[in-house]
Amino acid sequence: MRLVVGFLYARLMNIYGDRGNVVALLQRARWRGIEAEAVAINAGEPLEPDLCDLYVFGGGQDKEQYVVAEDLARGNGERLRAAVESGAVVLSVCGGYQLLGHYYRPHGGEELRGLGLIDAHTVAGDTRFIGNVVLRGEFGELVGFENHSGRTYLGSGARPLGRVTKGSGNNGEDGTEGAVCGRVYGTYLHGPLLPKNPALADALIARALERRYGQVRLEPLDNSLEQMAHRSALARPR
Amino acid sequence: MAGFDPRLSAAIVAGRAVAAAVRASRLGGGTSLPGSVAQRLAPTILSDVTSALPEGVVLVSGTNGKTTTSRLLSNMFSSAHLRVLHNRSGSNLVRGIVSSVVVSTHASGRPAADVALFETDEAALPLVLREVEPRVIVLNNLFRDQLDRYGELDTLYRAWERALAALGARTTLAVNADDPALARLAAGSGHDVLYFGLDAPEQASRELPHAADAAACASCRSPLEYSAVYVSHMGEYSCPGCGFSRPELDLAASDIRLEGTAATEFTVRGSYGEFRARLNVPGLYNVYNALAAIAGARTLGLAREAVEQGLRSFSAAFGRFERVRAEGRDLVLALVKNPVGCNEVIRMFASQPVPEPLLIVINDRIADGRDVSWLWDADFEMLASLPGPFVTSGLRAHDMALRLKYAGVAVEQIRAVERIPQALHRAVELTSPGGTLRIMPTYTAMLELREHMAGLGWVEPYWEE
Numbered sequence: 001m002r003l004v005v006g007f008l009y010a011r012l013m014n015i016y017g018d019r020g021n022v023v024a025l026l027q028r029a030r031w032r033g034i035e036a037e038a039v040a041i042n043a044g045e046p047l048e049p050d051l052c053d054l055y056v057f058g059g060g061q062d063k064e065q066y067v068v069a070e071d072l073a074r075g076n077g078e079r080l081r082a083a084v085e086s087g088a089v090v091l092s093v094c095g096g097y098q099l100l101g102h103y104y105r106p107h108g109g110e111e112l113r114g115l116g117l118i119d120a121h122t123v124a125g126d127t128r129f130i131g132n133v134v135l136r137g138e139f140g141e142l143v144g145f146e147n148h149s150g151r152t153y154l155g156s157g158a159r160p161l162g163r164v165t166k167g168s169g170n171n172g173e174d175g176t177e178g179a180v181c182g183r184v185y186g187t188y189l190h191g192p193l194l195p196k197n198p199a200l201a202d203a204l205i206a207r208a209l210e211r212r213y214g215q216v217r218l219e220p221l222d223n224s225l226e227q228m229a230h231r232s233a234l235a236r237p238r
Numbered sequence: 239m240a241g242f243d244p245r246l247s248a249a250i251v252a253g254r255a256v257a258a259a260v261r262a263s264r265l266g267g268g269t270s271l272p273g274s275v276a277q278r279l280a281p282t283i284l285s286d287v288t289s290a291l292p293e294g295v296v297l298v299s300g301t302n303g304k305t306t307t308s309r310l311l312s313n314m315f316s317s318a319h320l321r322v323l324h325n326r327s328g329s330n331l332v333r334g335i336v337s338s339v340v341v342s343t344h345a346s347g348r349p350a351a352d353v354a355l356f357e358t359d360e361a362a363l364p365l366v367l368r369e370v371e372p373r374v375i376v377l378n379n380l381f382r383d384q385l386d387r388y389g390e391l392d393t394l395y396r397a398w399e400r401a402l403a404a405l406g407a408r409t410t411l412a413v414n415a416d417d418p419a420l421a422r423l424a425a426g427s428g429h430d431v432l433y434f435g436l437d438a439p440e441q442a443s444r445e446l447p448h449a450a451d452a453a454a455c456a457s458c459r460s461p462l463e464y465s466a467v468y469v470s471h472m473g474e475y476s477c478p479g480c481g482f483s484r485p486e487l488d489l490a491a492s493d494i495r496l497e498g499t500a501a502t503e504f505t506v507r508g509s510y511g512e513f514r515a516r517l518n519v520p521g522l523y524n525v526y527n528a529l530a531a532i533a534g535a536r537t538l539g540l541a542r543e544a545v546e547q548g549l550r551s552f553s554a555a556f557g558r559f560e561r562v563r564a565e566g567r568d569l570v571l572a573l574v575k576n577p578v579g580c581n582e583v584i585r586m587f588a589s590q591p592v593p594e595p596l597l598i599v600i601n602d603r604i605a606d607g608r609d610v611s612w613l614w615d616a617d618f619e620m621l622a623s624l625p626g627p628f629v630t631s632g633l634r635a636h637d638m639a640l641r642l643k644y645a646g647v648a649v650e651q652i653r654a655v656e657r658i659p660q661a662l663h664r665a666v667e668l669t670s671p672g673g674t675l676r677i678m679p680t681y682t683a684m685l686e687l688r689e690h691m692a693g694l695g696w697v698e699p700y701w702e703e
Binding site: 014016017018019020023024027130131132145147190191192195196222225226228229231232233236 | 602608609610611612613614615633634635636637639640641643644645649652654656
């Protein structure tokens with residue numbers, strides 16, 4: 001079997017170690033004997049909708065986010081939509097998550113149109129949510145670190161990734177964190193997210209492999225180091 | 239220098255040859271031998287060479303903080319583009335000082351520096367003052383607890399008093415006014431004095447700590463009254479007996495903000511105008527060290543920009559590939575705090591594919607950065623080819639262990655030991671005798687490591703640096 005991971009805007013949208021998510025996906029596939037490789041997709045380079053099974057879309061600063069929004073509007077957004085429609089999975093974090101919603105409305109600035117792959121919208125807040133986060137949801141308990149001023153509100157077409165037990169999550173109001181919309185996932189969790197949350201990493205790998213290989217059963221791995229890191233993250237203060 | 243002095247030249251050549259031989263033989267501890275040899279050949283070498291320095295000599299003395307103060311001053315001189323002759327790695331006794339002179343002087347006897355900076359042992363100060371007429375003497379404090387080896391504090395005090403009285407009037411003193419004995423000494427010396435001290439009631443206590451001494455007036459022996467106590471016996475005081483009180487400050491630090499074990503911010507007021515300084519070392523005592531350095535720089539007429547630059551750049555070298563000898567092993571400490579710097583260290587260590595351990599200590603306190611995501615931006619993959627073993631430690635020991643696993647290090651080679659002292663001992667044990675243990679700590683992890691090493695006598699505590 002073979003897994004191709006597309007690292008969207010690897011140069012512009014990798015502010016908080018989000019490349020660790022790519023590393024985790026590749027390694028966890030390889031440790032199971034699945035051939036895995038990553039492809040970086042940068043602004044100005046056309047995305048090939050058939051190439052990748054799984055996309056990772058990280059976070060960036062406001063300036064980078066504008067560049068990326070423009071590039072998505074010039075055709076790569078539609079290509080990404082086509083990829084998702086043909087079975088590709090997307091994990092988006094922070095800025096990437098915001099750009100996959102309907103729009104991002106900054107303070108005073110111009111409203112950024114998103115792709116609408118996630119039924120959500122984001123409004124800039126005047127304080128930042130910074131700190132460790134713990135949430136519970138369909139992938140069990142997830143740990144990570146958030147650092148965002150955007151408040152994201154889910155529409156009826158999206159369900160949250162989970163509910164926060166520590167930290168602020170989507171908007172600091174409704175207790176939700178992240179979003180799942182079909183095969184598109186969004187979250188504010190850096191950390192990076194996947195190494196310390198191997199259940200989610202494996203779920204993404206399995207769903208991505210479905211595109212070419214149908215239902216796949218992944219061999220179990222020894223997750224003791226992952227669990228230790230997960231537990232020590234749980235113990236850290238907000 | 240009036241002319242060529244063959245005896246001086248011979249002494250310098252001989253001293254340098256000895257220094258080279260000591261280095262080559264790796265005997266260590268030989269920093270006073272070159273000075274010893276040179277002084278035998280040319281007994282007046284110290285005064286001959288230092289009197290030819292265009293910017294003169296600065297002496298830094300006191301019980302604590304000499305090294306930090308000297309290093310800060312050295313930074314300030316460098317920022318002012320002055321070439322410094324500094325007994326940085328040498329001993330601070332007379333022969334060590336002469337050794338540092340020997341290695342920084344041309345064979346002709348012409349010094350290869352603009353200014354000399356001698357960190358001087360408090361007992362050696364009177365001896366050095368027989369040979370050298372400094373432009374400035376920076377005096378930071380006098381503590382009794384460090385002085386057992388020299389007998390009574392009063393003996394030393396009187397020796398200083400005599401030495402200062404014998405000194406020409408051209409020497410200015412930069413003195414910690416918060417130390418009552420030093421202030422009394424300076425006031426009675428007849429020299430020009432620049433007084434520095436703290437003006438920070440928010441940092442003060444009213445009571446002297448148990449370990450403090452010198453609470454009696456140096457003139458009349460009456461117990462001093464303190465309106466503010468900062469560190470040990472240093473503070474704002476007055477004598478009810480003779481009326482002696484803390485001199486008016488020429489340079490004061492106020493609005494001090496201590497950032498835990500990481501850094502200190504304070505406002506400097508006085509002869510340099512007013513500016514906010516940030517020092518990347520912790521503690522009130524380092525504010526005194528910084529003030530001592532600023533006072534020294536002021537008396538030499540350094541520009542404020544050089545002073546600020548010197549303070550700012552101070553921490554940059556802290557923990558950068560610092561070497562410590564312990565238990566028959568070499569320990570190399572390299573601070574890591576962001577992906578860019580971390581990659582430099584990784585690259586350096588990856589170039590040594592020896593079967594010796596690495597100890598990586600990651601904390602996520604505020605001074606380290608609370609978000610450890612950055613570990614995934616650093617290229618630990620470069621370490622995967624090393625034989626290891628790898629010991630990870632700190633509050634995020636398990637995050638680091640996981641990072642190594644995903645970087646391709648075999649899980650059997652990774653040992654996570656959260657508690658830092660235990661991890662250090664484990665890593666030292668895993669290092670072969672004569673081998674090198676490479677240590678990568680984040681900032682607060684470095685401080686914890688150093689504290690533990692100081693407790694074991696492997697390194698000097700900060701205060702003594």
